[in-house]
Amino acid sequence: MTSWIESANAPHCHFPIQNLPYGVFAKNGEEPRCGVAIGDMVVDMAVLEAAGLLDAGGTTTVFDKPALNDFMGLGKASWDSVRDQLTALLAKDGDPALSGNGTLQRKALVPMSAAQMFMPFAVSEYTDFYAGKQHAFNVGTMFRGPENALPPNWLHIPIGYNGRASTVIVSGTHIKRPVGQVKAPTDEAPSFKPCARLDIELEMGAVVGLPSEMGQPISVQEADDMIFGYVILNDWSARDIQAWEYQPLGPFQAKAFATSISPWVVTKAALEPFRASTPAREKELLPYLNEPGPMLYDIDLEVYMQPEGAAKASRLAKTNYKQMYYSAAQQLAHHAVSGCKMNIGDLLGSGTISGPDKSEYGSLLEMSWGGKEPITLETGETRTFIEDGDTLTLTGWAQGDGYRIGFGECTGTILPAPDFKA
Amino acid sequence: MTSWIESANAPHCHFPIQNLPYGVFAKNGEEPRCGVAIGDMVVDMAVLEAAGLLDAGGTTTVFDKPALNDFMGLGKASWDSVRDQLTALLAKDGDPALSGNGTLQRKALVPMSAAQMFMPFAVSEYTDFYAGKQHAFNVGTMFRGPENALPPNWLHIPIGYNGRASTVIVSGTHIKRPVGQVKAPTDEAPSFKPCARLDIELEMGAVVGLPSEMGQPISVQEADDMIFGYVILNDWSARDIQAWEYQPLGPFQAKAFATSISPWVVTKAALEPFRASTPAREKELLPYLNEPGPMLYDIDLEVYMQPEGAAKASRLAKTNYKQMYYSAAQQLAHHAVSGCKMNIGDLLGSGTISGPDKSEYGSLLEMSWGGKEPITLETGETRTFIEDGDTLTLTGWAQGDGYRIGFGECTGTILPAPDFKA
Numbered sequence: 149m150t151s152w153i154e155s156a157n158a159p160h161c162h163f164p165i166q167n168l169p170y171g172v173f174a175k176n177g178e179e180p181r182c183g184v185a186i187g188d189m190v191v192d193m194a195v196l197e198a199a200g201l202l203d204a205g206g207t208t209t210v211f212d213k214p215a216l217n218d219f220m221g222l223g224k225a226s227w228d229s230v231r232d233q234l235t236a237l238l239a240k241d242g243d244p245a246l247s248g249n250g251t252l253q254r255k256a257l258v259p260m261s262a263a264q265m266f267m268p269f270a271v272s273e274y275t276d277f278y279a280g281k282q283h284a285f286n287v288g289t290m291f292r293g294p295e296n297a298l299p300p301n302w303l304h305i306p307i308g309y310n311g312r313a314s315t316v317i318v319s320g321t322h323i324k325r326p327v328g329q330v331k332a333p334t335d336e337a338p339s340f341k342p343c344a345r346l347d348i349e350l351e352m353g354a355v356v357g358l359p360s361e362m363g364q365p366i367s368v369q370e371a372d373d374m375i376f377g378y379v380i381l382n383d384w385s386a387r388d389i390q391a392w393e394y395q396p397l398g399p400f401q402a403k404a405f406a407t408s409i410s411p412w413v414v415t416k417a418a419l420e421p422f423r424a425s426t427p428a429r430e431k432e433l434l435p436y437l438n439e440p441g442p443m444l445y446d447i448d449l450e451v452y453m454q455p456e457g458a459a460k461a462s463r464l465a466k467t468n469y470k471q472m473y474y475s476a477a478q479q480l481a482h483h484a485v486s487g488c489k490m491n492i493g494d495l496l497g498s499g500t501i502s503g504p505d506k507s508e509y510g511s512l513l514e515m516s517w518g519g520k521e522p523i524t525l526e527t528g529e530t531r532t533f534i535e536d537g538d539t540l541t542l543t544g545w546a547q548g549d550g551y552r553i554g555f556g557e558c559t560g561t562i563l564p565a566p567d568f569k570a
Numbered sequence: 571m572t573s574w575i576e577s578a579n580a581p582h583c584h585f586p587i588q589n590l591p592y593g594v595f596a597k598n599g600e601e602p603r604c605g606v607a608i609g610d611m612v613v614d615m616a617v618l619e620a621a622g623l624l625d626a627g628g629t630t631t632v633f634d635k636p637a638l639n640d641f642m643g644l645g646k647a648s649w650d651s652v653r654d655q656l657t658a659l660l661a662k663d664g665d666p667a668l669s670g671n672g673t674l675q676r677k678a679l680v681p682m683s684a685a686q687m688f689m690p691f692a693v694s695e696y697t698d699f700y701a702g703k704q705h706a707f708n709v710g711t712m713f714r715g716p717e718n719a720l721p722p723n724w725l726h727i728p729i730g731y732n733g734r735a736s737t738v739i740v741s742g743t744h745i746k747r748p749v750g751q752v753k754a755p756t757d758e759a760p761s762f763k764p765c766a767r768l769d770i771e772l773e774m775g776a777v778v779g780l781p782s783e784m785g786q787p788i789s790v791q792e793a794d795d796m797i798f799g800y801v802i803l804n805d806w807s808a809r810d811i812q813a814w815e816y817q818p819l820g821p822f823q824a825k826a827f828a829t830s831i832s833p834w835v836v837t838k839a840a841l842e843p844f845r846a847s848t849p850a851r852e853k854e855l856l857p858y859l860n861e862p863g864p865m866l867y868d869i870d871l872e873v874y875m876q877p878e879g880a881a882k883a884s885r886l887a888k889t890n891y892k893q894m895y896y897s898a899a900q901q902l903a904h905h906a907v908s909g910c911k912m913n914i915g916d917l918l919g920s921g922t923i924s925g926p927d928k929s930e931y932g933s934l935l936e937m938s939w940g941g942k943e944p945i946t947l948e949t950g951e952t953r954t955f956i957e958d959g960d961t962l963t964l965t966g967w968a969q970g971d972g973y974r975i976g977f978g979e980c981t982g983t984i985l986p987a988p989d990f991k992a
Contacts, residue, residue: 272736273695273734273735273736278819301751301753301760301817304751304753304759304760305760307815307819307822308819309819309820310732310733310734310822310826311732312732313694314694314695314784314910314911314912314913315911317784323785324785326908326909327907327908327909328907329726329856331723331726337726337853338723338726338727338856339856340856340857340858362736362737362739362827362828363745363746363827363988364988364990365749365988365990365992367992368992386908392723393723393727393729394818394819394820395721395723395818396729396816396817396820397700397730397731397816397820397821398816398818398820398821399820400729400730400732401904401907401908401910402908404732404905404908404909404910405784405909405910406784406909431759434751434760435762435992436762436990436992437992482823483823483826485749485750485751485823486750486808486811486823486824486826486827487746487748487749487827487828487988488737488823488826489736489737491736494736566785566787566909568786568787568858570787570789570790570856570858
């Protein structure tokens with residue numbers, strides 16, 4: 149299938165008609181509203197809704213809002229119906245209501261280059277998992293040696309911790325280098341300074357579109373049905389702050405300063421052809437974690453770094469989401485198992501996605517093996533961790549036959565630490 | 571000072587005119603709105619606002635809302651002004667606008683017994699700390715022995731972790747016993763079952779009333795200025811789930827099923843006469859954690875348990891908030907230090923408040939010393955952990971000269987585990 153918006157039909161375009169991811173945008177300083185990406189254009193869904201061409205089936209309008217939450221809350225019948233309506237409106241030889249109406253196109257089609265992107269949804273709560281086995285093994289090996297690399301519970305539980313929703317930001321937002329307490333094992337006492345081991349974590353984020361009830365566990369199938377879509381996620385990490393603070397209650401300020409996500413939520417419907425199975429279980433899972441079918445996705449992922457002033461970005465890693473040991477549906481089922489209520493807009497980070505080869509590692513901690521083996525960029529510069537002015541960009545796509553279901557970019561530039569004297 | 575509402579003047583009343591805590595209530599199934607407790611009555615602040623007797627100073631009304639968040643966001647000048655206005659309206663020989671108007675009283679005064687209480691504010695995010703030294707020492711001793719009881723960072727950092735806001739509930743809400751993965755050290759593999767070591771944690775909760783900026787640390791004084799008030803908080807805990815899941819990233823489902831808070835937010839203004847200092851520092855703190863003055867409070871706290879069908883509740887513990895090693899202001903300053911944005915409605919749990927004597931322990935884990943020493947109730951029954959049908963009640967007050975600044979009760983009853991077959 150192709151679109152009458154020709155830019156959507158280019159073979160490497162992230163946003164063909166098969167994708168139709170949702171985001172929140174504004175042009176010319178107008179109020180942010182919901183849009184859908186197609187080729188190099190954003191379709192203003194609020195305009196289509198007001199024109200009577202798009203109906204999400206609720207009792208009120210849902211696209212003239214600065215977040216997807218209201219639309220997500222309408223549930224799967226609405227998600228499917230809106231996708232069908234958009235497909236008809238944007239397909240070549242489809243419904244001519246938009247393709248044949250130049251006046252409406254001038255109102256409803258906004259070049260991506262003119263669109264400012266906002267957070268696509270209001271994050272209710274953010275949870276970060278640790279479900280990549282290679283990553284857990286690498287980090288465990290650095291700290292405890294390869295024999296004790298994986299914690300004893302790791303093969304039984306999709307380990308996760310609650311993160312901080314208030315600092316989940318949309319791609320393109322700059323980030324100040326965090327300050328905080330650090331103490332190297334050889335230091336007498338902790339000191340207060342800017343993070344010296346600033347890192348990324350390459351992750352996918354699952355967006356919860358429907359709520360669960362407090363006090364009621366859910367099955368993996370029910371969990372999968374609650375997921376609206378996925379984004380690419382960068383769980384920025386301050387490794388030196390983390391090392392000193394994380395025992396016994398887990399990461400806190402080391403992860404609280406920023407988490408970036410890509411601006412377009414790619415729907416589960418668009419990803420359906422790319423379902424992949426989690427790897428063979430090394431230990432049998434308890435039944436509440438059993439998957440009824442393939443629940444990962446075959447999504448190629450890349451990491452780039454571009455120092456300030458560098459002519460080009462250097463690729464640091466290439467990996468795939470199907471490397472994960474646990475799927476987002478398993479994570480969500482585990483998240484709710486104690487009776488924890490899940491809400492529309494909850495965001496679940498997958499955990500760092502690393503493949504077995506060094507070129508597939510999803511964090512600088514792993515790429516530089518704890519800072520001991522500098523990485524050489526294509527510009528000749530080297531890095532162990534992130535320096536001020538560096539721009540880190542994550543990208544990814546599912547490769548179809550002649551088209552890509554792309555996520556666009558999740559990018560962020562590190563600014564110097566804030567000026568703060570206690 | 572006394573009130574013309576005579577029940578407020580009884581010496582042990584939790585809600586004298588010196589208190590004036592805020593909550594959200596409804597009567598007769600009407601819409602929830604903001605109210606203030608005085609004696610055995612709730613004053614409907616929305617009615618007073620509509621009658622022109624109460625003005626928070628904003629551009630719109632703020633009390634005809636199901637949460638205190640809008641009022642909190644108006645800031646200290648508004649908090650002070652509303653307190654002054656309420657004091658004048660409710661004091662004996664004060665402003666007669668309410669005391670002299672029987673018609674208005676019939677609309678604005680609701681007996682507490684007829685008021686249903688709701689969550690007093692929308693919880694943006696919930697963070698739980700671990701700032702009681704006796705509790706950290708007790709728990710550490712049980713797990714690692716007295717020599718290594720305190721983690722190395724404990725005397726330097728107010729250790730905290732992000733909790734789950736979606737299951738913060740108002741006092742009186744019943745709680746289903748959580749289910750989940752457990753594995754005793756002697757078990758071959760984990761199993762899925764209802765929690766067998768269900769516990770409370772006696773805590774105070776600090777309510778953040780004003781936001782901070784992303785990327786900008788705040789001083790302890792700035793943090794204190796952002797705190798609107800305090801509640802009593804029960805951080806329900808599933809100890810067997812916790813023991814198996816918490817390494818390496820901290821408590822997750824063991825704490826995610828429920829956190830109860832008392833319905834009335836006691837303001838910082840009411841607590842001001844009861845300021846107390848944190849104890850002498852055993853290790854010098856980094857300057858960003860230095861307190862400009864006393865920032866704890868002298869608040870007596872009690873824990874009661876009442877089994878289903880028992881004629882009376884048994885007191886399990888009596889302690890005091892001034893036992894804490896870190897104040898809420900220090901915790902909040904640490905929370906924001908990396909650049910973590912804090913929001914209106916964030917809730918910070920103090921950590922379990924245990925005193926040095928066994929009668930002052932704030933959790934059953936400590937009272938029964940890991941379940942090894944059963945507690946005998948006044949009814950003759952014994953407990954190590956909580957059984958189905960048990961009601962746990964926390965209460966507390968600051969004792970003034972002839973009056974109490976009370977928090978009311980934070981209570982919850984445990985129901986059987988949900989029926990769930992994966």
